Amino acid sequence: MNVLIVDDQPEVVESMVTGVNWKEIPVEQVFTAYSVKEAQSVFERERIDVLLCDIEMPPTNGFALLRWVQERFSGVVCIFLSAHAEFEYAQEAVKLGSFDYILQPAPYAEIEAAVERAAGKVREAENQRRYNAYAKYRGEDESAEKEPDKTEQTPIQRAMTYIRRNIDKDLSRAEIADAIYLNPEYLSRLFKKETGASLNDYIVTEKMRAAQSLLSDTNIPVSSLRRRWGTRISRIFRRFLRNTRACRRWNTVRQSGGLSCKARFLSVNCCKTVTKCKIRVNG
Secondary structure, three states: OEEEEEOOOHHHHHHHHHHOOHHHOOOOEEEEEOOHHHHHHHHHHOOOOEEEEEOEEOOEEHHHHHHHHHHHOOOOEEEEEEOOOOHHHHHHHHHOOOOEEEEOOOOHHHHHHHHHHHHHHHHHHHHHHHHHHHHHHHHHHHHHOOOOOHHHOOHHHHHHHHHHHOOOOOOOHHHHHHHOOOOHHHHHHHHHHHHOOOHHHHHHHHHHHHHHHHHHHOOOOHHHHHHHHOHHHHHHHHHHHHOOOHHHHHHHHHHHOOOHHHHHHOOHHHHHHHOOOOOOOOO
């Protein structure tokens, strides 16, 4: 999680950078800006999750910055820090959907607690986006599967249906064969004959497509795929990234927090190349 501190008083910014225990929250990076214009520049370069912002920053103010952010970036949680106790300021902050409003000077512990609560909100929103992305994939998958009834499907169609419906599991050839009442060896030969692709390659490609849906709609890092898709898929991504020119683009996009290029990069066309990696399915 990344935090941006914005205040036109450098001493205030520096005191928060050094005084707050960011690693305890935890926060990966803390960015700073001393004007609304500088803050906008940071937003355009980096992925920001939590904005700690002063209100009075002539010639404009923190409210204007938050409006600008809300028009361009989703999911940013804002905490206003101000020495002004006027009701009008707090009222405007509430109208804009500010997460918290802290009167300065405030103890570092109070700021830490507010940022930690904001981090919880960021994680909750990210988890919801991941769930929605996966549900979208499963929804499209299930609608595509409203094809022939099981009794009308060929053995290979039944195998494909089983793989797609259990794509988040560490599937083995034996498990798939057992589900469709075929011998594992016979399933492999029949699958290759009817589809032109090996069973292993098909499983990997389907996992990549499902993972692509998550990566294109969320900020989930490639390393997180290990927990959901197993070490094989994470390893495939990394091996593919290391052996393509697109690796440099990926690293640039990853560092900037961009998603659009990542989504394009992790296209289905990439999956065709990825399947060249000799990753074997258990069984």
